[in-house]
Amino acid sequence: MATGVFSSTRAKISERTLRTDKWWIQPLITFSVLVAFIIYATLRAFENGNYFAEPLISPFYSPCLSAACAQGSSLLGQPFGIVKLIGMTVSPALFILIFPLGFRMTCYYYRKAYYRSFWMSPPACAVAEPHSKYTGETRAPLIMQNAHRYFFYIGLVFNVLLTVDAVLAFRNPEKQWGHMSVGTLVLLANATFLWLYSASCHTCRHTIGGRLRNFSKHPLRYKAWTVVSVLNHKHQNFAWISLLGVAFADFYVRQVASGSFTNFYFF
Amino acid sequence: MTIEIERHKYDILVIGAGGAGLRAAVEAREAGLRVAIICKSLFGKAHTVMAEGGAAASMGNVNENDNWMVHFRDTMRGGKFLNHYRMAELHAKESPDRIWELEMWGALFDRTKEGKISQRNFGGHEYPRLAHVGDRTGLELIRTMQQRIVALQQIDKAETGNAESNIKVFAELTITEILKEGGKVSGAYGYWRENGKEVLFEAPAIVLATGGVGKTFKITSNSWEGTGDGHALALKAGANLVDMEFLQFHPTGMVWPPSVRGILVTESVRGEGGVLTNTNGERFMFKYIPDVFKDKYADNEAEADRWYVDQDNNRRPPELLPRDEVSRAINSEVKAGRGTEHGGVFLDVSKRLSAEVIKKRLPSMWHQFYELAGVDITKEAMEVGPTCHYVMGGVEVEPDTAAAVGVPGLYAAGECAGGMHGSNRLGGNSLTDLLVFGRRAGMAAAAYVKSAGTTQVSQSAVQAASLRIQAPFTRTGGENPYKLHQELQEITHNLVGIIRTKTELDDAIVKITELRKRIANITVSGNREFNPGFHLSFDLDNMLLIAESTAKSAVLREESRGGHTRDDFPKMSTTWRQINNISSFDGTQVNVSQQPLPVLPKELFDLFDPHELEKYMTPEELAKGGSN
Amino acid sequence: MARKLNLRIWRGNKESGALQNVIVEANEGEVVLDVIHRVQAEQLNDLAVRWNCKAGKCGSCSMEINGKPRLACMTQVSSFPEGEEITITPLRAFPVIKDLVTDVSFNYKKAMEIPSFQPPVGMKPGEPRMAQVDVERSQEFRKCIECFLCQDTCHVIRDHEENKSSFAGPRFFIRIAELDMHPLDILRNRKKKAQEEHGLGMCNITKCCTEVCPEHIRITDNAIIPMKERVVDEKYDPLRWLGSKIRKREGIL
Numbered sequence A: 001m002a003t004g005v006f007s008s009t010r011a012k013i014s015e016r017t018l019r020t021d022k023w024w025i026q027p028l029i030t031f032s033v034l035v036a037f038i039i040y041a042t043l044r045a046f047e048n049g050n051y052f053a054e055p056l057i058s059p060f061y062s063p064c065l066s067a068a069c070a071q072g073s074s075l076l077g078q079p080f081g082i083v084k085l086i087g088m089t090v091s092p093a094l095f096i097l098i099f100p101l102g103f104r105m106t107c108y109y110y111r112k113a114y115y116r117s118f119w120m121s122p123p124a125c126a127v128a129e130p131h132s133k134y135t136g137e138t139r140a141p142l143i144m145q146n147a148h149r150y151f152f153y154i155g156l157v158f159n160v161l162l163t164v165d166a167v168l169a170f171r172n173p174e175k176q177w178g179h180m181s182v183g184t185l186v187l188l189a190n191a192t193f194l195w196l197y198s199a200s201c202h203t204c205r206h207t208i209g210g211r212l213r214n215f216s217k218h219p220l221r222y223k224a225w226t227v228v229s230v231l232n233h234k235h236q237n238f239a240w241i242s243l244l245g246v247a248f249a250d251f252y253v254r255q256v257a258s259g260s261f262t263n264f265y266f267f
Numbered sequence B: 001m002t003i004e005i006e007r008h009k010y011d012i013l014v015i016g017a018g019g020a021g022l023r024a025a026v027e028a029r030e031a032g033l034r035v036a037i038i039c040k041s042l043f044g045k046a047h048t049v050m051a052e053g054g055a056a057a058s059m060g061n062v063n064e065n066d067n068w069m070v071h072f073r074d075t076m077r078g079g080k081f082l083n084h085y086r087m088a089e090l091h092a093k094e095s096p097d098r099i100w101e102l103e104m105w106g107a108l109f110d111r112t113k114e115g116k117i118s119q120r121n122f123g124g125h126e127y128p129r130l131a132h133v134g135d136r137t138g139l140e141l142i143r144t145m146q147q148r149i150v151a152l153q154q155i156d157k158a159e160t161g162n163a164e165s166n167i168k169v170f171a172e173l174t175i176t177e178i179l180k181e182g183g184k185v186s187g188a189y190g191y192w193r194e195n196g197k198e199v200l201f202e203a204p205a206i207v208l209a210t211g212g213v214g215k216t217f218k219i220t221s222n223s224w225e226g227t228g229d230g231h232a233l234a235l236k237a238g239a240n241l242v243d244m245e246f247l248q249f250h251p252t253g254m255v256w257p258p259s260v261r262g263i264l265v266t267e268s269v270r271g272e273g274g275v276l277t278n279t280n281g282e283r284f285m286f287k288y289i290p291d292v293f294k295d296k297y298a299d300n301e302a303e304a305d306r307w308y309v310d311q312d313n314n315r316r317p318p319e320l321l322p323r324d325e326v327s328r329a330i331n332s333e334v335k336a337g338r339g340t341e342h343g344g345v346f347l348d349v350s351k352r353l354s355a356e357v358i359k360k361r362l363p364s365m366w367h368q369f370y371e372l373a374g375v376d377i378t379k380e381a382m383e384v385g386p387t388c389h390y391v392m393g394g395v396e397v398e399p400d401t402a403a404a405v406g407v408p409g410l411y412a413a414g415e416c417a418g419g420m421h422g423s424n425r426l427g428g429n430s431l432t433d434l435l436v437f438g439r440r441a442g443m444a445a446a447a448y449v450k451s452a453g454t455t456q457v458s459q460s461a462v463q464a465a466s467l468r469i470q471a472p473f474t475r476t477g478g479e480n481p482y483k484l485h486q487e488l489q490e491i492t493h494n495l496v497g498i499i500r501t502k503t504e505l506d507d508a509i510v511k512i513t514e515l516r517k518r519i520a521n522i523t524v525s526g527n528r529e530f531n532p533g534f535h536l537s538f539d540l541d542n543m544l545l546i547a548e549s550t551a552k553s554a555v556l557r558e559e560s561r562g563g564h565t566r567d568d569f570p571k572m573s574t575t576w577r578q579i580n581n582i583s584s585f586d587g588t589q590v591n592v593s594q595q596p597l598p599v600l601p602k603e604l605f606d607l608f609d610p611h612e613l614e615k616y617m618t619p620e621e622l623a624k625g626g627s628n
Numbered sequence C: 001m002a003r004k005l006n007l008r009i010w011r012g013n014k015e016s017g018a019l020q021n022v023i024v025e026a027n028e029g030e031v032v033l034d035v036i037h038r039v040q041a042e043q044l045n046d047l048a049v050r051w052n053c054k055a056g057k058c059g060s061c062s063m064e065i066n067g068k069p070r071l072a073c074m075t076q077v078s079s080f081p082e083g084e085e086i087t088i089t090p091l092r093a094f095p096v097i098k099d100l101v102t103d104v105s106f107n108y109k110k111a112m113e114i115p116s117f118q119p120p121v122g123m124k125p126g127e128p129r130m131a132q133v134d135v136e137r138s139q140e141f142r143k144c145i146e147c148f149l150c151q152d153t154c155h156v157i158r159d160h161e162e163n164k165s166s167f168a169g170p171r172f173f174i175r176i177a178e179l180d181m182h183p184l185d186i187l188r189n190r191k192k193k194a195q196e197e198h199g200l201g202m203c204n205i206t207k208c209c210t211e212v213c214p215e216h217i218r219i220t221d222n223a224i225i226p227m228k229e230r231v232v233d234e235k236y237d238p239l240r241w242l243g244s245k246i247r248k249r250e251g252i253l
């Protein structure tokens, strides 16, 4: 039976949308960029190499937790030893990527982005979606989206670690402090974007003050909430910038590690 | 052709779902009666949503010196002492309670630092007095009342299983007639706008809360609903209208483009330094300062400009004269051929203030002109002209009960009731008027119903009402309602407008009579399903009665006061101050007679400085010092 | 500077209907509602359309213009390129009555299902003291003019008639948020109800409601997501759940 805009009570119009603008461009772009990122990230995660060039470590591989890690790259030790699956060494990236991945998968902004561009639910506003049934986030697996705050907490830990990585990058390859290279800037920028992404997160906004009923009784949290609210308005931008930032930081480290780029030192 | 008629029986019918109607319904329901609320548009869309500035109540939150006596004085002054004193008194005394009550129903007004309801300054109010929510106070008021109704319905649902057991909203239903048996109200007749089906309501009491009459005029800030239905229904039911010559023209409505003609341009534009000029580039307001204001208003540009930076040592710019003065001045400029091609003058803030300041201080105006007129007021001048805004005249009522004089069972509150505002309404007084008298009407109607027995509507009355609804469809080859509406608006605009003369008014009366004959011959195309042409044919009949009543009252009142200006009688008259013009309808035409205005009782009289009263009252009145 | 407009207006009723071509003049500065009125006065006297204020304040003139849910009184004719055809239809999420008028009673039913504001017992009129910062969040939601454009565009019901019984829609999510954030409201089960009865979980935060809201209320960011977070606090966050149990037992709450 016809449902939605073709239900029997609705105005009889045969088009699924009468929009005349190029409404499909936005989802198409989102789709393309996300797919490109996924392909790149997958390739890199399985590459299991070219992620460390003293003092730079790729954000895809930090913290590097397995015994397969490149020498000097394991800041937090190697609790996993070497894990093999069907005879192949599992890339250290795979132990950790689940967390940033989960963080972004459950992010309110990315949800919008992929529901629209991948699920087409809806592809654009006032454009009929192709599904005949819809239950939203009320049942498994999508009800798991409610775990976003846990990923947010873990995301904060990652932000700290990646910030440490950026600080460590103020050294030269001989581990002497007081140096700075293009790589330092790249890692610093990456960490900054990640912090902005986390700070602008809706869960962050809720936790820091949003859940209060009376702001006036909590002036400090109110102040913090107003700041986070301003950032939150730009959450979408930070989501994209930080995503591209991570990819670029990884790409830069890869090029340096593989010897394609020389990491230029300012001092 | 027999048409099946839908029938309903209620204790009280409230016609109108604006602030006044909803407040009346809440009160009647709380008195334990079954209420029907009827409105022409969807629930929550009544004209009250458009009110911006605020609701006047002397809560004294911002200035402790404010109290009901100060508010009462301001209201009487504003109305130039033609107000019914008792209404103004009740209004001033009860407004604060009505506002506080809204808060208990969920309204969220802007706050002061101490957390009380904030109040703002407004023309004619001595202290900051208008409770407000940004510039959308009317929306807050109507939404709160709407949600209060829903809350009551939820209680009923919990008790009876049916949410609509005690209050039911009949939205998009037009009432065309009030029915009476034995001289008393027995019900009302109307049709669903959606399908044209006819509906009979049987009820011993009716509260009219149908709002204003703006659509009778060509340029108005009112919506399509402002067709004076309540005024006309009351007239036809045998009630009177009081002082229908008083209409408030706001000096600055938009005039161009046509799409926005009449939409309000807030007074703050002038307050922030907006300057009025004609097409010669002349700042004309200097020519129009009346003698009584000469010592308060600057007579040269240099001084007027200095006022914005130093208000203590300079007189105010004449752009800030009272609304009626500015309206008249703009009107004269346009009549003298110095207006724009669209019949307005220029209002410019761009020369005095920087773009950022304009956007900060007048955000909604900037937005309004940018979105609706494509005019960037930070760079260009606005085109403005007077717009018909509010009708002070209305159904003659008993102040304490809001009962319509002469028709047992009929009540009127809100803009469709007369008397409260005298010859000129102060900004902000309407919203509290709705609440104060809406409540009183609901209360009195409930008491009436409890004491009066039930009534029955006779079959013949129903048939007559039904025939009238069918009529436009049975005729062929008659007049187009849209065209007639336009003609009526031309007549009122040109002849019964801001500035009136006897010859023009006489002319208008003749033309209105002619129009009435043609209206009897309207034909409507299409069928009864949501047919705007059909709807207009009824509204038109009402507007014609309003126009007739206004024109006939205006020609009689030989003075200029508040919202009534006679070119041939430019002064206020102390004799006319003591007189109300009372319109009644004899079935074929409106007749206007004179009636003495109730005299201020001594205790209210004594609230005023006698020197002030000298301007309005005769020496005999002053000597008497009010009634006892 | 008049121009000729090619309109395609949907005309019909419950049973049938079609887009009808109309050529009409439009003057400088006019909005779509103006030209509809001209069509009504000059060509199609019985063309049904709802409107009231013509100033974007009442939310009556909701319709779809070139496929987008909009207020006709706030849509400038000049925003369409010269010569382009403009298609005007009724809202497509609600049952049609006639021409551009739809039956929006769904929304009034939903309004009835949201528990009303409940002030503290014994509080008297005039007593409330509320700080401006505490009322501001709810005030944003009270700007709503009930145009129901957000309800119309929300795919949960626009595309799935069967969801109407279990989904209140964005307009009522902001109502729930307004009350849950209201400094005086004492009902404490609004979050739970939002999830279990009003269908908050069906919203997939795709933000179309925010895109169409003529009052620029940030429906998704400021009402829906915060409500979703509050629901998590109450229903899905084991740590907070534990915390609130302990605090309750120790009488801290």
Ligand SMILES: Cc1cc2nc3c(=O)[nH]c(=O)nc-3n(C[C@H](O)[C@H](O)[C@H](O)COP(=O)(O)OP(=O)(O)OC[C@H]3O[C@@H](n4cnc5c(N)ncnc54)[C@H](O)[C@@H]3O)c2cc1C
Binding pocket: B015, B016, B017, B018, B019, B020, B021, B038, B039, B040, B041, B045, B046, B047, B048, B049, B050, B051, B052, B053, B054, B055, B056, B137, B138, B173, B174, B175, B176, B209, B210, B211, B212, B221, B222, B225, B229, B230, B264, B389, B390, B413, B414, B415, B416, B427, B428, B429, B430, B431, B432, B434
């Ligand atoms: C732009 C603007 C700004 C304003 N700003 C302010 C302000 O800041 N402060 C202030 O105090 N006042 C202000 N006013 C005035 C004030 O808004 C109105 O006077 C007031 O809202 C009228 O309310 P009401 O309840 O009498 O009627 P309305 O709100 O006009 O409601 C009338 C009701 O009656 C119904 N109705 C009419 N005829 C029929 C019929 N035949 N059958 C069934 N139902 C019918 C209508 O559908 C509607 O529901 C402003 C007015 C305008 C136009």
Ligand code: SF4
Binding pocket: C150, C153, C154, C155, C156, C169, C170, C202, C203, C204, C205, C206, C207, C208, C209, C210, C220, C224
């Ligand atoms: S954000 Fe949620 S409520 Fe808003 S349109 Fe999308 S699904 Fe509907």
Ligand code: SF4
Binding pocket: C059, C143, C144, C145, C146, C147, C148, C149, C150, C151, C170, C171, C174, C209, C212, C213, C214, C215, C216, C217, C219
């Ligand atoms: S939230 Fe916005 S779009 Fe939805 S009904 Fe209110 S004003 Fe309209």
Ligand code: FES
Binding pocket: A103, A106, A107, A108, A109, A110, A148, A152, A197, A198, A200, A201, A202, A203, A204, A235
């Ligand atoms: S909402 Fe995007 S990270 Fe939390």
Ligand code: FES
Binding pocket: C051, C052, C053, C054, C055, C056, C057, C058, C059, C060, C061, C062, C071, C072, C073, C074
């Ligand atoms: S007519 Fe009121 S919003 Fe368009």
